[in-house]
Amino acid sequence: xxxxxxxxxxxxxxxxxxxxxxxxxxxxxxxxxxxxxxxxxxxxxxxxxxxxxxxxxxxxxxxxxxxxxxxxxxxxxxxxxxxxxxxxxxxxxxxxxxxxxxxxxxxxxxxxxxxxxxxxxxxxxxxxxxxxxxxxxxxxxxxxxxxxxxxxxxxxxxxxxxxxxxxxxxxxxxxxxxxxxxxxxxxxxxxxxxxxxxxxxxxxxxxxxxxxxxxxxxxxxxxxxxxxxxxxxxxxxxxxxxxxxxxxxxxxxxxxxxxxxxxxxxxxxxxxxxxxxxxxxxxxxxxxxxxxxxxxxxxxxxxxxxxxxxxxxxxxxxxxxxxxxxxxxxxxxxxxxxxxxxxxxxxxxxxxxxxxxxxxxxxxxxxxxxxxxxxxxxxxxxxxxxxxxxxxxxxxxxxxxxxxxxxxxxxxxxxxxxxxxxxxxxxxxxxxxxxxxxxxxxxxxxxxxxxxxxxxxxxxxxxxxxxxxxxxxxxxxxxxxxxxxxxxxxxxxxxxxxxxxxxxxxxxxxxxxxxxx
Ligand SMILES: O=C(O)C[C@H](O)C(=O)O
Ligand code: SF4
Numbered sequence: 001x002x003x004x005x006x007x008x009x010x011x012x013x014x015x016x017x018x019x020x021x022x023x024x025x026x027x028x029x030x031x032x033x034x035x036x037x038x039x040x041x042x043x044x045x046x047x048x049x050x051x052x053x054x055x056x057x058x059x060x061x062x063x064x065x066x067x068x069x070x071x072x073x074x075x076x077x078x079x080x081x082x083x084x085x086x087x088x089x090x091x092x093x094x095x096x097x098x099x100x101x102x103x104x105x106x107x108x109x110x111x112x113x114x115x116x117x118x119x120x121x122x123x124x125x126x127x128x129x130x131x132x133x134x135x136x137x138x139x140x141x142x143x144x145x146x147x148x149x150x151x152x153x154x155x156x157x158x159x160x161x162x163x164x165x166x167x168x169x170x171x172x173x174x175x176x177x178x179x180x181x182x183x184x185x186x187x188x189x190x191x192x193x194x195x196x197x198x199x200x201x202x203x204x205x206x207x208x209x210x211x212x213x214x215x216x217x218x219x220x221x222x223x224x225x226x227x228x229x230x231x232x233x234x235x236x237x238x239x240x241x242x243x244x245x246x247x248x249x250x251x252x253x254x255x256x257x258x259x260x261x262x263x264x265x266x267x268x269x270x271x272x273x274x275x276x277x278x279x280x281x282x283x284x285x286x287x288x289x290x291x292x293x294x295x296x297x298x299x300x301x302x303x304x305x306x307x308x309x310x311x312x313x314x315x316x317x318x319x320x321x322x323x324x325x326x327x328x329x330x331x332x333x334x335x336x337x338x339x340x341x342x343x344x345x346x347x348x349x350x351x352x353x354x355x356x357x358x359x360x361x362x363x364x365x366x367x368x369x370x371x372x373x374x375x376x377x378x379x380x381x382x383x384x385x386x387x388x389x390x391x392x393x394x395x396x397x398x399x400x401x402x403x404x405x406x407x408x409x410x411x412x413x414x415x416x417x418x419x420x421x422x423x424x425x426x427x428x429x430x431x432x433x434x435x436x437x438x439x440x441x442x443x444x445x446x447x448x449x450x451x452x453x454x455x456x457x458x459x460x461x462x463x464x465x466x467x468x469x470x471x472x473x474x475x476x477x478x479x480x481x482x483x484x485x486x487x488x489x490x491x492x493x494x495x496x497x498x499x500x501x502x503x504x505x506x507x508x509x510x511x512x513x514x515x516x517x
Pocket of ligand 2: 064065066067143144145146147187188189276277278399400401402448449450
C-alpha cells in the first residue's frame, strides 16, 4: 500500500466519522422524530439535534465536541503489514486533531496532562483481525465519554430495581437489558443505541457488547432468540418514557443489538455498551494502494433530518399545546431573577459565560477562582478550540457535558462564589438541588451533542484561564448570543430529572413478569 494514500484514507475516515452521521443512524433518528408530538420538549430537542447534524455536515465540523476514544477495527488479508496501517492511523489522528476535526482527548490518568494530539498510552484503540478476503476493511467508532460512563455489566443472578430477580436465562438477560436503559436515563444523551454482549468474561463481554455497535442499525439478528430479544427491547424500552435528553417522551432507544458467546460455568455476564444519539461510526473498504474503494453503512438515501421540522426551542411547549415561558438572561444575574424561573421555562442567554468541567470543579473546591464569579454562569463544557495565525481562539464545537460528575462539588462552589446558573446536561442530584434552593440558583439543561448548534451561539472568546488543564478542561470566557437551554432544576426544589427517574422506575416495574420462558 502507498503510505500517503493510506494515511489520506484514514484521515478521511476520521473526518467523515466525526462530522457526518451515518445513513442508518439518520433513519433511526427520523423515525424517532415521527413518533414525537410536535411542541413537546422531546420534539424540540430532536429538532435541535437535527439542525446540529446538518450544521456538522455542512461545516465539516464535529457533530459532538466529545470525539471520544477513537476505536478502529481493522480486518486485513494474510500478509498485509499491520504496523504500516497503525502508523498511518497515528499520523491521520494528529492531523485531524490539528484541523479541529477531533478534540484533543488523550489524558494522562495519573498527571492529568493532555497529550494534545490524541496519541498516548492506549489511545487510539486499534484492533486487528486477519481474514480470508483479499481487501482491508477499516471501521471506526467515536464513542464519547458521557455514554461510555453509562455502560453497565450485570453478573447473573442479580436483583434489579423495579424488576426483581434476574436469573441465569434469556428472561434474566431481558431484565438486565431493560434495566440498562432505565439506569442510563438522559445522561448518555438519549435516545441511545445499545450493544449487548451475553457471556464471556468481564473484558470479552464488554468487547462483544461494543462489537454489536458495528452492526448496521437496521439489520436483523440471524439468531432467533436474540432477534426476539432485540425486538422486545426496542418495543418496550420506549415505554419507559425517558425520552430525548431524559426530558420525557416517546423515544428512549433507537437501536438494540445483542450478541452471544460462551461463558465458563461460574460466570454469567450481561454487558451493555450504551451509545448516545450521536452514534458516529463508519467504515471503508480499501483498495490495493490503500485508497478508499467503498464506504460502509451508507446504503440508501441520505436523509436531511431538518426537512419537515419547524419547531424551534423557543416555540416549543413545555407541555404539548402550551407555549413555554421564554426568559432572557444576561450575567451578572440577581437572585430575584433566578427565583422567578421554574422547571419547563426556556432561557436564552446573552453575554458572558465561563466553561468549567471536571478539573475546574475540583480546582475551585480548594482554590480561589481566577475571575469574579458572583452572579455568573458556569457552562459544563469541554469545547474543541483552534488558534488562528494571529493567536486568537475560535470555537469549533461546544455542546454540554454530563453534569452529574460535578455533583460532589457543585452546590458548595455555587454558594462560595455566588454563581447563579449552571448549564450542562443530564441533570444533577439532591445535593445540588438543595443548594439551588438555599442559595437561589438554577440548573439549565442544554441539548447534549448539539455542539455545532451551540458553537454558532458563541460570538467570541474573550479569554481563558487554567490552560494547564488542557483545552477541554480550561476555563474559557465565552461571549454568547441567544444560547438556549431549558430549566430542569429550579430554586424551589423542583427537578425534572427526579420526576422522570421516578416515573420511569414505575414503568420499568411493569416489565417484571416473565416474558421468555
Ligand atoms: O466530554 C464531553 O464533552 C461530553 C461527554 O461526552 C459527556 O457526554 O459527558
Ligand atoms: S455529549 Fe452526548 S452526544 Fe456527545 S459524546 Fe457525550 S454522550 Fe455522546
